[in-house]
Amino acid sequence: MATPTTSWTKLTRRLRRDGNPLLRRSDLIDGWLLHAVIAAFLIIGPLLAVAIGLRVHADNAAARRAEQSWHSVTGVLTRAVPGPEMSDNGANTWVTWTPARWTAAGQTRTGEVPAAAGTWAGSTIRIWLDRAGDVRMPPLTAAQASHRVLNAALTALAGLAVLLAIMALLARRILDRRRLAGWEADWLSVGPQWSHHGYLE
Numbered sequence: 180m181a182t183p184t185t186s187w188t189k190l191t192r193r194l195r196r197d198g199n200p201l202l203r204r205s206d207l208i209d210g211w212l213l214h215a216v217i218a219a220f221l222i223i224g225p226l227l228a229v230a231i232g233l234r235v236h237a238d239n240a241a242a243r244r245a246e247q248s249w250h251s252v253t254g255v256l257t258r259a260v261p262g263p264e265m266s267d268n269g270a271n272t273w274v275t276w277t278p279a280r281w282t283a284a285g286q287t288r289t290g291e292v293p294a295a296a297g298t299w300a301g302s303t304i305r306i307w308l309d310r311a312g313d314v315r316m317p318p319l320t321a322a323q324a325s326h327r328v329l330n331a332a333l334t335a336l337a338g339l340a341v342l343l344a345i346m347a348l349l350a351r352r353i354l355d356r357r358r359l360a361g362w363e364a365d366w367l368s369v370g371p372q373w374s375h376h377g378y379l380e
Contacts (some may be wrong), residue, residue, distance in 0.1 A: 253306070260298040
């Protein structure tokens with residue numbers, strides 16, 4: 180079982196605080212770099228996720244308000260939608276804009292509408308129109324709205340992790356260059372003295 184003294188020694192060595200006279204300030208910074216990156220992610224990450232989530236939630240609310248003025252009509256696909264329909268009750272089915280025919284305000288119209296992959300030509304589908312009569316994607320469901328918030332938060336966290344990793348790599352490269360420059364400068368000052376005393380003969 181490790182004693183408190185031994186544990187403290189290991190910790191200070193890991194953090195480059197063991198009083199080694201050969202350690203430079205760059206070594207100390209390097210020792211703290213990983214801890215700083217982790218701390219930054221743990222502090223900034225939740226704040227960023229909450230901020231992004233609130234922003235997407237507000238966008239969803241604005242979309243729902245706009246969707247309240249929409250109305251739906253029945254249309255008929257004039258061309259089959261390519262691609263097989265996926266499993267999971269259509270939750271994973273992709274949507275393709277496909278030619279269709281429908282009647283709105285007593286007039287027959289044709290155009291492209293969003294339809295699930297694998298739908299046959301001649302199938303009856305529900306088409307959503309806005310006040311101007313333009314075709315819209317189906318309104319967001321509660322599950323889709325929640326998924327948008329979750330996906331946005333996860334994407335933001337992944338982006339933050341990548342950004343911090345890149346910054347850490349750049350910082351380490353800068354520290355390595357400074358160390359090499361310092362070692363070269365020290366060698367230029369010490370090397371001639373060793374050579375003068377015959378150590379390098």
